Amino acid sequence: MGSSLRLGKILGIEIRLHYSWFIIFALVTMFFYTDFQAAEYSVSVSLAMGLVSSLLIFLSVVAHELAHSVVAIRSGIPVRSITLFVLGGVASIAKEADRPKTEILMAMAGPACSLTIGLASGAAWFATGGHLSEATAFHSVLFWMAVLNLQLGVFNLLPGFPMDGGRVLRSILWQRTRDYRRATHIASIAGQAIGWAIAGVGVVIAVTYLVRGPATAEVIADALFSGGYLVLLGWFLSSIAASSYRQVAWREAMKGITASSAMVSDFRTIPPGMSLMELVRDYIQPNRSRSFVVATDGRLQGVVNIENIRKVPQSRWDMTTAASVMTPVNKVITATPEEEGVSIAEKMEEHRLDGIPVLRDGVVVGLVTRNSLARVMQMRAQFGTR
Ligand SMILES: [Zn+2]
Missing domain, CATH: 1.20.58 (Methane Monooxygenase Hydroxylase; Chain G, domain 1)
Known part of the structure; x- marks a missing residue:
């Protein structure tokens, strides 16, 4: 998920905050603020309670997602990150569970965690006399923690x-x-x-x-x-x-599509010394491609795309080489011939790429593009090849 803020790591899992979450933070703070105000707390106490409650809800959602993640990791499924956004949280789990039992445990862990927090808060609220009429700000927060976590747990259990x-x-x-x-x-x-x-x-x-x-x-x-x-x-x-x-x-x-089955092998590479002028005139315009592989004797040097070229004023295109503007080889996203189609498509999506060079021992053996992937899938749909 793009446009999010990195907060830190818990148990090796990155915790991220999507910007839309600030809407919720503001709304929740406002909601609690008016709620506490109505209960005749002072403005500063109401505001403080609003902020504390928002923070606790934030932690409750993180706890829910962490519960999913911990079970995933224990089952050998890596978890990259947890992102909180306007409607809750998402744990970015690297792959789906490969056995029904694992998935059941993974799925149940979140609601179980929320229900536990909800019941514990409810019990604490009751034990400290929250049900008595002279309830304090502390009790209000506990009460809301109970209600919201129980809701989070029950709602997520809808089948x-x-x-x-x-x-x-x-x-x-x-x-x-x-x-x-x-x-x-x-x-x-x-x-x-x-x-x-x-x-x-x-x-x-x-x-x-x-x-x-x-x-x-x-x-x-x-x-x-x-x-x-x-x-x-x-x-x-x-x-x-x-x-x-x-x-x-x-x-x-x-499933079953790999880089080598989806790549095109008859693509033209660019020598590093080629000028941008020549590149645009002879390659980009006639082929209407957006990015090109720069290679010498088949060895990948980098990738040059329209965005790289746009950074150079047109008047200097004839004296600027592809090598001087390209994304250098150590920063190019590549694939191995055995890599799965799903992972390549995800890389393209994540890095907004049109093509990914396929390398074997540093030599470019092919190029997977959005089109080449779509073509293989179409072929499979038509002929049912597996
Ligand atoms: Zn969940």
Whole structure:
């Protein structure tokens, strides 16, 4: 995920904050601030409690994702990072579990962690007398920690993919049918259905508000907030359910494709000494390609693309060489001939590349491009070759 802030590492996992998370931080702080204000706390105490509560929610979401991650790592599945964004957290787990049991454990760990925190906060709230009328700011924070973590746990247990409960459902179906793609498909349909059901409840709530009395501005605002929120959430859930399935189907379709089966071998390389003028005139314009491999006797020297060339004023193109503007070999993203198509496609996506040179012992043996990958997948779809 792009545009995020690196916070640090816990258990070797990078914790990142997507910029959209600041919206939540502000909203949550504001929510708690007004809540504490209504309970007649002073402005400074309310603000402090708002900030502390936001921070605790942040830590609760991190704990949830860490629980998933710890089980993943113990099962030998590497976890790159945890990113918090506007609607929660995502652990970037390097690959899917290869056994249903592993996935069930991984999926359950998050909600289990949230429910534990929720119950512990609730118990602490009760034990310290939070249910008595003279509740303090401390109790309010504990109470919200309990409510929010229980909600986080229960909500994630809904049996629709890609939520945690949906992952459990998929694993059970996977175990029964031995068909990973089909299991994911059914679980994602459940996810879409749950999304539409939540949106439906939202519509019903909004309509109830509107038909109950005269549609004053206040009633309309209430209807939009309480019902509209659920409609948005439901719509979001059903769309991620559909797109997560497409993602899985795509990965399945890519299975077995390697760099050597998807690369083109008849591409032209650029000698390092070639001028940008010549490069643009003889290569980029006629081929309409965006990037070229720079090599001497087949050995990779670097990659030059349109962005590199644009940094040089056109008047100097005839005296500037490809070698002086290219991305040097030590910074070029490359692939081995055995590398899997999925991993290459992910590299292209992550680094926004149009092509990746394939190297064997430092010699360029081919080039995988978005087009060449698409062509192989199309061929496989047409001829069913495996
Ligand atoms: Zn989770």
